[in-house]
Amino acid sequence: xxxxxxxxxxxxxxxxxxxxxxxxxxxxxxxxxxxxxxxxxxxxxxxxxxxxxxxxxxxxxxxxxxxxxxxxxxxxxxxxxxxxxxxxxxxxxxxxxxxxxxxxxxxxxxxxxxxxxxxxxxxxxxxxxxxxxxxxxxxxxxxxxxxxxxxxxxxxxxxxxxxxxxxxxxxxxxxxxxxxxxxxxxxxxxxxxxxxxxxxxxxxxxxxxxxxxxxxxxxxxxxxxxxxxxxxxxxxxxxxxxxxxxxxxxxxxxxxxxxxxxxxxxxxxxxxxxxxxxxxxxxxxxxxxxxxxxxxxxxxxxxxxxxxxxxxxxxxxxxxxxxxxxxxxxxxxxxxxxxxxxxxxxxxxxxxxxxxxxxxxxxxxxxxxxxxxxxxxxxxxxxxxxxxxxxxxxxxxxxxxxxxxxxx
Amino acid sequence: xxxxxxxxxxxxxxxxxxxxxxxxxxxxxxxxxxxxxxxxxxxxxxxxxxxxxxxxxxxxxxxxxxxxxxxxxxxxxxxxxxxxxxxxxxxxxxxxxxxxxxxxxxxxxxxxxxxxxxxxxxxxxxxxxxxxxxxxxxxxxxxxxxxxxxxxxxxxxxxxxxxxxxxxxxxxxxxxxxxxxxxxxxxxxxxxxxxxxxxxxxxxxxxxxxxxxxxxxxxxxxxxxxxxxxxxxxxxxxxxxxxxxxxxxxxxxxxxxxxxxxxxxxxxxxxxxxxxxxxxxxxxxxxxxxxxxxxxxxxxxxxxxxxxxxxxxxxxxxxxxxxxxxxxxxxxxxxxxxxxxxxxxxxxxxxxxxxxxxxxxxxxxxxxxxxxxxxxxxxxxxxxxxxxxxxxxxxxxxxxxxxxxxxx
Numbered sequence: 001x002x003x004x005x006x007x008x009x010x011x012x013x014x015x016x017x018x019x020x021x022x023x024x025x026x027x028x029x030x031x032x033x034x035x036x037x038x039x040x041x042x043x044x045x046x047x048x049x050x051x052x053x054x055x056x057x058x059x060x061x062x063x064x065x066x067x068x069x070x071x072x073x074x075x076x077x078x079x080x081x082x083x084x085x086x087x088x089x090x091x092x093x094x095x096x097x098x099x100x101x102x103x104x105x106x107x108x109x110x111x112x113x114x115x116x117x118x119x120x121x122x123x124x125x126x127x128x129x130x131x132x133x134x135x136x137x138x139x140x141x142x143x144x145x146x147x148x149x150x151x152x153x154x155x156x157x158x159x160x161x162x163x164x165x166x167x168x169x170x171x172x173x174x175x176x177x178x179x180x181x182x183x184x185x186x187x188x189x190x191x192x193x194x195x196x197x198x199x200x201x202x203x204x205x206x207x208x209x210x211x212x213x214x215x216x217x218x219x220x221x222x223x224x225x226x227x228x229x230x231x232x233x234x235x236x237x238x239x240x241x242x243x244x245x246x247x248x249x250x251x252x253x254x255x256x257x258x259x260x261x262x263x264x265x266x267x268x269x270x271x272x273x274x275x276x277x278x279x280x281x282x283x284x285x286x287x288x289x290x291x292x293x294x295x296x297x298x299x300x301x302x303x304x305x306x307x308x309x310x311x312x313x314x315x316x317x318x319x320x321x322x323x324x325x326x327x328x329x330x331x332x333x334x335x336x337x338x339x340x341x342x343x344x345x346x347x348x349x350x351x352x353x354x355x356x357x358x359x360x361x362x363x364x365x366x367x368x369x370x371x372x373x374x375x376x377x378x379x380x381x382x383x384x385x386x387x388x389x390x391x392x393x394x395x396x397x398x399x400x401x402x403x404x405x406x407x408x
Numbered sequence: 409x410x411x412x413x414x415x416x417x418x419x420x421x422x423x424x425x426x427x428x429x430x431x432x433x434x435x436x437x438x439x440x441x442x443x444x445x446x447x448x449x450x451x452x453x454x455x456x457x458x459x460x461x462x463x464x465x466x467x468x469x470x471x472x473x474x475x476x477x478x479x480x481x482x483x484x485x486x487x488x489x490x491x492x493x494x495x496x497x498x499x500x501x502x503x504x505x506x507x508x509x510x511x512x513x514x515x516x517x518x519x520x521x522x523x524x525x526x527x528x529x530x531x532x533x534x535x536x537x538x539x540x541x542x543x544x545x546x547x548x549x550x551x552x553x554x555x556x557x558x559x560x561x562x563x564x565x566x567x568x569x570x571x572x573x574x575x576x577x578x579x580x581x582x583x584x585x586x587x588x589x590x591x592x593x594x595x596x597x598x599x600x601x602x603x604x605x606x607x608x609x610x611x612x613x614x615x616x617x618x619x620x621x622x623x624x625x626x627x628x629x630x631x632x633x634x635x636x637x638x639x640x641x642x643x644x645x646x647x648x649x650x651x652x653x654x655x656x657x658x659x660x661x662x663x664x665x666x667x668x669x670x671x672x673x674x675x676x677x678x679x680x681x682x683x684x685x686x687x688x689x690x691x692x693x694x695x696x697x698x699x700x701x702x703x704x705x706x707x708x709x710x711x712x713x714x715x716x717x718x719x720x721x722x723x724x725x726x727x728x729x730x731x732x733x734x735x736x737x738x739x740x741x742x743x744x745x746x747x748x749x750x751x752x753x754x755x756x757x758x759x760x761x762x763x764x765x766x767x768x769x770x771x772x773x774x775x776x777x778x779x780x781x782x783x784x785x786x787x788x789x790x791x792x793x794x795x796x797x798x799x800x801x802x803x804x805x806x807x808x809x810x811x812x813x814x815x816x
Contacts, residue, residue: 058491
């Protein structure tokens with residue numbers, strides 16, 4: 001007997017037929033004798049409709065009222081799933097966020113879970129019932145409903161698994177696991193049996209969007225074993241866990257890419273102490289997220305070029321901020337390019353293997369692909385290249401690192 | 409400055425445009441300096457959709473889960489109305505039933521309000537804010553959401569008005585008041601300026617469905633002055649209040665009719681003590697509501713005919729029950745007729761006026777309409793007639809009692 005948290009997203013509970021299907025999957029686990037808490041999202045489309053209502057009502061709506069409106073979505077699903085479970089003979093009851101209670105900060109619209117009281121759910125397990133918990137929502141110290149922000153149900157599930165000391169947190173999605181890279185680009189991409197939290201964090205934030213980054217970080221913090229599974233097919237998924245549990249052969253686990261990046265270069269910045277802080281302070285102040293930063297010493301030694309990347313949608317604002325601060329920063333002129341993509345090779349194995357970066361550079365060079373910017377961490381190497389080369393580069397790297405599946 | 413509770417039904421908040429319209433009406437009252445609690449229903453169609461979901465999920469759904477699902481409807485509306493009020497400069501906040509708290513019995517699906525804690529709303533008034541309260545819902549002693557059953561928002565509003573000692577409870581509907589009879593049948597029907605609780609109770613339960621019966625009974629019990637108003641036009645409505653406040657000229661206030669009645673006659677029931685109890689006990693046990701009851705002594709003095717009415721939809725069950733108990737009740741045979749209508753003449757004035765019933769009988773006789781059953785109370789006379797004569801009878805009585813409006 002294990003204690004399991006199972007999370008189903010909006011597509012998996014999109015209509016009554018699908019909710020019934022979810023109930024059937026839960027029954028199977030229940031009949032095996034497991035203690036089960038199910039976390040569900042709103043039915044697909046519901047949250048967007050409710051958000052549209054709020055926007056129609058006012059472009060500057062009170063986030064507390066927004067949370068009240070939007071939290072209705074998960075409330076509907078928990079009741080319906082509990083009914084469908086009872087219908088097939090599985091004792092179940094629904095819990096809204098405040099009924100659990102899932103206590104959050106009062107930052108409405110993007111609250112953080114602060115504490116989960118487990119007593120009511122423990123009681124539910126004791127009565128041999130399945131607990132159906134509304135994801136995405138909680139209650140603030142002010143006694144008002146809160147929501148965790150987009151994708152928050154993953155976070156709810158992992159936080160609940162941590163609070164309940166669950167043996168595993170199963171996240172059911174519309175993909176059947178985590179792949180070595182995007183299968184739409186590389187048909188030979190392989191589904192991974194396992195991946196470490198660190199690798200998953202890099203994969204998730206880099207575009208292999210299967211799990212919400214926050215939920216992976218939370219899982220890592222509390223050591224929650226997370227399994228990514230298909231909600232439609234009954235096939236094994238991918239386990240996200242600590243390094244001790246994950247036994248991958250390859251040095252590199254996956255190749256990720258992120259489009260929607262833009263590159264800004266400040267040419268001939270006068271070099272002096274504290275300069276970098278002066279460049280990035282105004283960007284931080286306007287809430288623009290800077291990712292890669294590279295500085296090249298220029299010929300004369302007295303000035304340098306500084307290149308950094310920002311999300312494409314922030315490029316215009318970033319350029320405005322930079323130009324407004326031209327006097328104080330002292331640079332010659334700006335160059336920018338939003339036709340770039342960030343390519344990353346990820347794997348905890350590279351810590352103990354030399355030559356991983358070299359293979360990346362060689363592979364790209366072989367294909368005649370120019371590298372604009374390089375940045376590395378302990379478990380990943382990222383480069384910025386021209387967007388047109390994305391597919392070519394991803395495929396070449398996938399093969400080079402031995403990730404291709406055996407042809408059937 | 410007055411303290412007002414204002415209730416808007418599903419049609420009045422059917423879309424964002426209409427919710428904005430409601431916000432505008434509230435702003436007017438707020439700007440006049442009143443303390444306001446608004447009670448709202450779910451957006452038109454929402455409750456039915458949620459009920460359908462529950463039925464689709466299971467024909468025998470858990471009422472606690474049903475309540476959780478259905479209560480989401482009002483939750484959406486309160487948040488949206490609060491947003492629309494803030495948008496036009498009216499400080500407002502939403503309250504779910506459990507946040508008020510509106511404490512109810514735990515009879516899920518048709519809970520009764522047991523207690524309303526007023527402190528949170530008093531605080532809201534103190535902060536000069538409009539309180540937007542979810543109608544139809546509350547919280548049971550088990551900490552789970554409850555709903556009050558169909559039309560429950562009227563009851564929520566009146567109960568809130570009683571708890572807050574409000575000066576008036578305004579119920580906004582899609583009609584602009586209470587009429588002397590159904591204007592679809594009698595074009596000369598007049599809108600009443602005022603009507604007593606007792607009369608309104610008779611009108612409401614007899615088919616002039618403007619206010620939910622439960623809410624009128626509650627208003628009477630706590631002396632809450634209720635005003636029925638149009639949510640679309642800005643015209644005076646009808647005040648429902650105690651007899652001391654209502655000054656109507658006529659002896660009769662209105663003519664009501666109820667179709668959907670069925671008549672059952674048990675022929676030749678052996679007369680003996682306790683017989684009536686024996687007849688109606690099995691009907692009560694199967695939850696069939698018996699309305700009018702008449703007993704005629706037959707010629708021989710040893711047996712009688714007993715006639716009673718039940719809701720049309722219960723006729724089949726009533727007949728089954730009666731036939732199953734034929735042995736113990738001892739009667740000859742059953743007659744039944746579902747083509748009947750109950751016609752009522754209502755008015756507190758008839759207490760002090762003679763000849764009111766006689767005028768009814770004379771008027772119907774003049775038109776050649778046969779009376780099947782008669783039943784009277786202090787403030788109403790009801791007769792059962794064949795349904796085909798409904799319009800003819802209502803029009804004749806409306807004229808006979810001097811209720812016709814002056815022709816323009």
